Amino acid sequence: MRFSESLQKLDRRYIYIVVALAVIIPLIFPLGLKTYTTTPVEDLYRHIDAIAGRDDKAILIDFYHDPSVMPELYPMEIALIRHCFIRKIKLFTISFWPTGAPIIEMALSEVKEDFPDIKANVDYCNFGFKPNALTIPIILGMGDDIAKAVETNSEGSKLEDLPIMKNIKNYDNIQIVMQISGSTSGYLWYTYARPRFGVDVGVGVTAVMAADTYPFLQTGQLLGSMGGLKGAAEYEKLVDIFAMKGLDYSKKKARDIAWGSKQYSLSNIPYKYKKARIGMDAQAVVHVLIILFIVIGNIGYFLDKRAEKRKYVK
Amino acid sequence: MTEIIGIWIAAFLTxxxxxxxxKDNPFYKFAEHLFVGCSMGYAIPLTWYNAFIPYAYNPLFLKKEYILIIPFIIGMMYWLRFSGKFSWVSRYPIAFSMGIVGMGVPMSMHANVLVQMRSMMLPLNNINTILIFIGTVSILCYFFFSKAHTGAYGKFTSIGIWFMMVGFGASFGYTVMAxxxxxxxxxEFLLEEWLHLL
Incomplete structure (x- = not known):
């Protein structure tokens, strides 16, 4: 068998093994590759950070996904919640998916263990699972009165009785709605809530959907977006650069640190808060590998074609 | 202890x-069916306690809000789908649901068509808006099949193909990343939580 022919007929299982090794090795021995921050993620961070310490503003995170896309979306949620807890930003969470509700509980409890002074229903409030059929009525109802539209939190307590609802009435008090989704890029929010009530909408989406968000970023229907693991890695980094040091956001500083020659040290950061950045090391190695596979596959294809042509001429 | 058992089960299923x-094998089949069953088994009681009880049973039977009988009956009509003789009744709640979808058409038109069109009509004063303009017009021309794609027109529509190829390439690259x-x-789960190597 010719070399080119053997390339064409290579058993796919060898490729799986190589890809698995390309993932495992960088995870065990991180390469410390740089994470470059981009404008859509920086815009989100800046907009959320602008309400640090304010009592009359909050953000709402809609967990619109199930566990199957958690590797991409969960680090975003952890980074967002951590940002809110560090900077004392009021946080609401909701899920219209039955399987999204336990992800909220998991994310909140995972971050909360590092913030003992943060209290449920005072600093944050989990609205819990609300039936999918009620998505539009709730989205529209929140424009008038959040407490009436959502009614209860995840524990069944009336929202109007909770301390967090003091000075929070409707979308005028919501700085941004963040939809973290594996199936829609904030569609319901920018279709129903934004045109009617003017609330800003941001998204965290799986990489498959990331390209779809750009037309909406360009029109301003989406204020910012995080695309896949890369987006999560960027947000993680911004939280470490600014929020952890109690600094206000500055684009220049973000670019100086993120785009500078030295990698921001990850050594003192707990693993759960740098998961996306370490994952991006493995991601980079696999991407290089896939490019190599495509190049080698094409070389094999053209060599094979040339050999066939020569055989035909003879 | 429960957590350790859970991690071992998750690792085994992974x-x-x-x-x-x-290759396809009984272990894979077992895990696949278990996944589907667990997802449904989890969603049904959660929907029962978070949707049916607070939004149907409690208001109707405890708070005596009898107006809810109407949507309750419409909803129950879905179940007649399983009856050979009365399955036609289930078309009524489907029609009702489709009507609700129609409610979203104007809003959807605004968000997905009108606002997007407005962003195409910006002054051509920078390279981005020029590229967007050329890309949009050439792609629209490519999908205009009432005129043969020949000559200068054909060359212009081929620019649209290039724009689409760039779009597909970006989407494919993102898909690989996903x-x-x-x-x-x-x-990460296997190395961190199961083997404690990270």
Whole structure:
């Protein structure tokens, strides 16, 4: 068998093994590759950070996904919640998916263990699972009165009785709605809530959907977006650069640190808060590998074609 | 102890799923069916306690809000789908649901068509708006099939193909990233929580 022919007929299982090794090795021995921050993620961070310490503003995170896309979306949620807890930003969470509700509980409890002074229903409030059929009525109802539209939190307590609802009435008090989704890029929010009530909408989406968000970023229907693991890695980094040091956001500083020659040290950061950045090391190695596979596959294809042509001429 | 058992079960099921990469086998089939069953088994009681009880049973039977009988009956009509004789009744709640979808058409038109069109009509004073303009017009021309794609017109529509290819390439690149992220997530779980190597 010719070399080119053997390339064409290579058993796919060898490729799986190589890809698995390309993932495992960088995870065990991180390469410390740089994470470059981009404008859509920086815009989100800046907009959320602008309400640090304010009592009359909050953000709402809609967990619109199930566990199957958690590797991409969960680090975003952890980074967002951590940002809110560090900077004392009021946080609401909701899920219209039955399987999204336990992800909220998991994310909140995972971050909360590092913030003992943060209290449920005072600093944050989990609205819990609300039936999918009620998505539009709730989205529209929140424009008038959040407490009436959502009614209860995840524990069944009336929202109007909770301390967090003091000075929070409707979308005028919501700085941004963040939809973290594996199936829609904030569609319901920018279709129903934004045109009617003017609330800003941001998204965290799986990489498959990331390209779809750009037309909406360009029109301003989406204020910012995080695309896949890369987006999560960027947000993680911004939280470490600014929020952890109690600094206000500055684009220049973000670019100086993120785009500078030295990698921001990850050594003192707990693993759960740098998961996306370490994952991006493995991601980079696999991407290089896939490019190599495509190049080698094409070389094999053209060599094979040339050999066939020569055989035909003879 | 419960957590450790849970991690071992999750690790076993992850490996069962990965075993499909070698070839289809009973371990993979077992994990696949278990996944579907667990998802449904989890969603049904959650929907029962979070949707049916607070939004149908409690208001109707405890608070005596009898107006809810109407949507309750419409909803129950779905179940007649399983009856050979009365399955036609289930078309009424479907029609009702479709009507609700229609309610979203104007809003959807605004968000997905009108606002997008407005962003195409910006002054051509920078390279981005020029590229967007050329890309949009050439792609629209490519999908205009009432005129043969020949001559100068054909060359212009081929620019549209290039724009689309760039779009497909970006989407494919992102798709590769998404799939690898899922693999990274599972391998991270195996290395971190199961084997404690990270």
């Amino acid at each position: 490996l069962c799923m990965f075993s499909f990469l070698y 799939r690898i992220s899922l693999l990274i997530g599972r391998i």
